[in-house]
Amino acid sequence: MDEKEITCIVCPIGCKILVRMDDKKFKLIKGNKCKRGEEYAKSETLNPRRILTSSILVEKGEWPLVSVKTSKPIPKDKIFDVLNVIKKTKVKAPVKIGQKIVQNVADTDADIVATKTIQIV
């Protein structure tokens, strides 16, 4: 594989990190300002993952939706599988921030967690 430039998404700086694969071994060349950048560049090259955020329907809540996220980054190619589960899920108010709504969503080993508190009306 040729050298590849990766824009880091860990923080707002957006370091441009140059990486290369040598015999299936990841090699960081230059560009990151911190350790998290190195981890991101490695993961982005070998197994790209993202935190997915969305929202889930709430019954009898002060708002019709509760915002949710995956408890950890999930593989990029699983994003739409997880979204399908999210679309089919409904939850009853009250919902508390941090509450686990779906466990091991779409076999990603991540959970779907509420990021907002929704009171009952």
Add this chain to the structure above:
Amino acid sequence: MIEEFFDVAVIGGGPAGLAAAVSASQNGAKNIVILDRNSWVGGILPQCIHDGFGVEETGVSMTGPEYANMYIELAKKHGVTIMSETMVLDFNKKLEITAVNKNDVYRIKTRGIVLAMGCREKTRWNVMIPGDRPSGVFTAGVAQAFINLYNIMPGKNVVILGSGDVGLIMARRLKLEGANVLGVVEILPYPSGLPRNVVQCLNDYDIPLYLNHTVTYIKGRDRLESVTIAKVDKNMNVIPGTEKEIKCDTLLLSLGLIPENELSKNAGVEIDNITGGPRVDQFYETNIPGVFACGNCLQVYDTVDALSGGAKHAGKYAAQRLKQEKTKNSEIFVKPGEGVRYVVPQRINQSGHVHFTLRVTQPGESVFLNVTSNGKKIYRKKLRFVNPANMIDFEMNVDKTLLRSNRSLEVSVHG
């Protein structure tokens, strides 16, 4: 009319107002109120359900609602009074606020006011896009509220004008919700939003980004039917013959934000024409003694982390002023020089370490930030990458000699 008294009143309960109120309490102010016209505090954060908030501040990536919750809990812990659904009508130089809610009109006497009114989105009429006036044209933030708070999809086939962060975030959000995102159109030769949002919102989903392009016509009788986009030259003039019509039912506008300062202007607060926010000194104090400004009504920040950092200082100085008013002997001005759009603070009136924030006019690599006084270099820092979308900050000591010199400081960024 009900009379109230508070030591510090914060106008606006978004992230800036919350951080300022908490910090005022941590620095000794006792009797603090936040006034907000919404039925909730947290401002725009409850609709910003994506993550990436708080990384610089706490090391942990939070979603908008989680970040807001962190400060709401702190405000509760510090006994900050929150008056929601309360609209401030005006304030004056005697530090009195008039506010109204469902119950009554309030005359609130204070010993310090922190302005934290936030900002508004630019609309179609700020950039004068020709064409019809159909439905289906929304600002990106309104579409975000529709989708994330009210469960309403604004449309199916979407074009986004402007590559600011809200526009990029909405491109991804609409895609995830099943819409067809036809492209993001940006008049500048580079994206306006943060690099990480270009990567994870556009590149991840193969959403095209049309740089050096703009929307030249909006067509549709009742509902939007199409937009025409065209290439622009380096002076941002449309190049004839490059027009292309895109069928769509929704146009989102992410054109930038305007600090909201109607209250400030009415009270006689001096406004910086470039930031659109109050001119402040290094203590975030405006020209009206006891009136401080922070958050997006001071200057539009790129991250909530940096915004809260500034707001905490504003809250701290508002609290310190309750104990002792500062003595002002001399004052010098800070001016943007070559390559710099603006610098905050605009005035310095006490010696010591000063924290500056600024924005550059164009992207660059391996450039130098210089501060000069009367043509003499007094500070120099190397910057690897600069980008108008990334706010730059630095700290510099302003000593008594410099302060008494009566000479303006000029901040420039060039190769």
